[in-house]
Amino acid sequence: MPLDSLSKSLRGVLQKIAKGSQVDEALIAEVVRDIQRALLQADVNVQLALDLTQRVKRRAKEEKPPAGAGVRDFLVRIIYEEIRRILGKDRPFEVRPRRILLAGLFGQGKTTTAAKLARYFQKKGVRVGLVAADVHRPAAIDQLEQLAARVGCEFYAHRGEARAEVIVAEALAKFPSHFAVIVDTAGRAGIDPDLIAELTRIRTTLQPDETILVLDAAMGQAAGRSAKAFHEAVGLTGVILTKIDGSAKGGGALSAVSVSGAPILFLGTGEHLDELERFDPTRFVSRLLGMGDIQTLLERFEELADKEEAQKAAENLMAGRFTLRDLRAQLDSLGQMGPFSKLMSMLPSFGGAKLDDSQIEGTQVRLRRFRAILDSVNSTELDDPHSIKGERIHRIARGSGQRTVEVRALLKYCDSTRKAAHGIATNRRLRRQLERQFGGGAPPG
Numbered sequence: 001m002p003l004d005s006l007s008k009s010l011r012g013v014l015q016k017i018a019k020g021s022q023v024d025e026a027l028i029a030e031v032v033r034d035i036q037r038a039l040l041q042a043d044v045n046v047q048l049a050l051d052l053t054q055r056v057k058r059r060a061k062e063e064k065p066p067a068g069a070g071v072r073d074f075l076v077r078i079i080y081e082e083i084r085r086i087l088g089k090d091r092p093f094e095v096r097p098r099r100i101l102l103a104g105l106f107g108q109g110k111t112t113t114a115a116k117l118a119r120y121f122q123k124k125g126v127r128v129g130l131v132a133a134d135v136h137r138p139a140a141i142d143q144l145e146q147l148a149a150r151v152g153c154e155f156y157a158h159r160g161e162a163r164a165e166v167i168v169a170e171a172l173a174k175f176p177s178h179f180a181v182i183v184d185t186a187g188r189a190g191i192d193p194d195l196i197a198e199l200t201r202i203r204t205t206l207q208p209d210e211t212i213l214v215l216d217a218a219m220g221q222a223a224g225r226s227a228k229a230f231h232e233a234v235g236l237t238g239v240i241l242t243k244i245d246g247s248a249k250g251g252g253a254l255s256a257v258s259v260s261g262a263p264i265l266f267l268g269t270g271e272h273l274d275e276l277e278r279f280d281p282t283r284f285v286s287r288l289l290g291m292g293d294i295q296t297l298l299e300r301f302e303e304l305a306d307k308e309e310a311q312k313a314a315e316n317l318m319a320g321r322f323t324l325r326d327l328r329a330q331l332d333s334l335g336q337m338g339p340f341s342k343l344m345s346m347l348p349s350f351g352g353a354k355l356d357d358s359q360i361e362g363t364q365v366r367l368r369r370f371r372a373i374l375d376s377v378n379s380t381e382l383d384d385p386h387s388i389k390g391e392r393i394h395r396i397a398r399g400s401g402q403r404t405v406e407v408r409a410l411l412k413y414c415d416s417t418r419k420a421a422h423g424i425a426t427n428r429r430l431r432r433q434l435e436r437q438f439g440g441g442a443p444p445g
Helices: 004-019 025-041 046-062 071-085 110-123 138-151 164-174 193-206 222-234 250-258 281-288 294-302 307-319 324-336 340-345 348-352 357-374 379-383 391-400 404-437
Strands: 099-103 128-133 154-156 180-185 210-216 238-242 264-268 276-278
Touching: 004 025, 004 071, 004 281, 025 046, 025 071, 046 071, 071 281, 099 110, 099 193, 110 128, 110 138, 110 180, 110 238, 110 264, 110 276, 128 138, 128 164, 138 154, 154 164, 164 180, 164 193, 180 193, 193 222, 210 222, 210 250, 222 250, 238 250, 250 264, 324 357, 324 379, 324 404, 357 391, 357 404, 391 404
Parallel strands: 099 180, 099 210, 128 154, 128 180, 210 238, 238 264
Antiparallel strands: 264 276
C-alpha cells in the first residue's frame, strides 16, 4: 500500500502496545518516540509530528477509557484519532455529469490523471469527454488522445489553436450536457503570472464544478506550499496526489496538503489507469495501521464488469455446486480488482500480519497457472470437473503449457473449495433451524 515504510513502523508501535507487560508512563514514552520517528522518516513536518505526539502523550495520561474498553485498545484508538486528524476532513465528490478543470505544474502527472479520472467516472456509468487544452506542449495532446482511446471516452483537441479558452469553448459545444467534461491544462516549471492568467481565462469559459490541482507526492512538504499558492490564485476545490505508492515523501505531501486549505480528493496509487483511489482519511489510516479496509474492497468488487457471473459463482459456491466455470469467473473478478498485494492490504487479517513478498509472488504465480489451465479446459469440463481424468489431464496440461501435477492441483483446489464452502453454508442453515426451534436462544445441553 502507499507509505509502506510508515505503515510498517506504525504497526510495530501497535504490536509494542499489545506485547507490553503494562501500559505505564515508560511504555507511553517509548510509543510516542516511535511514532515521532516514523512520521519524521515519512517527511511529515517536524512541528506537526511533535504536536501530534504531544497530544497522544497528553491524552494517554489524562483521559480515561470508556466503560468496557481496555487501556491498550484505548491507547490504539488515541493514536488512530490523532493520525486521522492531521489528514484533514473528508470532502464528498459527486460522480455525475460535471465540468472539471485540472491544473498543476509541469511533470506532476496531469495528463495521465485526466485519463484515470475519466476511467473512474465511466466505471460509475457517466460518459466522459476529455479536452486537450495544453497549447504549449504538442506531445501532451497526443498523449491524452492515446489515453482517451484506451479509456474508451470522447476526446477533443484543436491543433494549431493557441488560445486554450477557445479550445474549451469548442469542446463544450461538441459534448452533450450528459457528459462529464475533464479539461487537461498546460503546466509550467513554477507558478508564474502567465500560468495563472491562462487558468483564469479557462475557468471563466468552462465555469467548472471542480478545479482540481494535480501534485506529485514526491514533492513532500513542498506540495503543501504549492497547493496553498494555487488555492489562493484560482480557488481550488480539491487536490489529487499522484505517485503516492512510490514516494518516501508521501507522508509529507499528505499532511502538508491537508493543512493548505485544499482537501485531498484522490490518490494515484500506481501506473495503471484503474489505480486512482478516492481519498478517505478514515479508511486510509485504518489501512496504514493494519486494520484493513473492507469497504474499499467491497467497492472494488462492485466495479467489476461482469457482476452477474461473479454473483452466480458465489451462489453456486455456497450451494455446493462450485465448478471450474465458477472458479474461472472468480479468478477473472480477482484480476480486475488490481494487484494481489493491494487487495491483501485491504483485509484486516493480512493487514495485521503482512504477507512477505515471496508469499505474495508465490500466490500470484499459482493463480496465473490456474488461469492458464482453465483456458485449455473445454465447455463440458468447465461444468463437470469430475470428468477430467487420465488423458484429459494430459491434454489440458499440454494445451496450457503446465505440468499434469498443476492440473491435478487445480482440480483438488476446486473440490476442496466447494466442500469447505458447502460445509459453511450447511452449518449456517443448521444454526438458523436451531435458532428458530429454540426461539433465537442457545439450544439446551
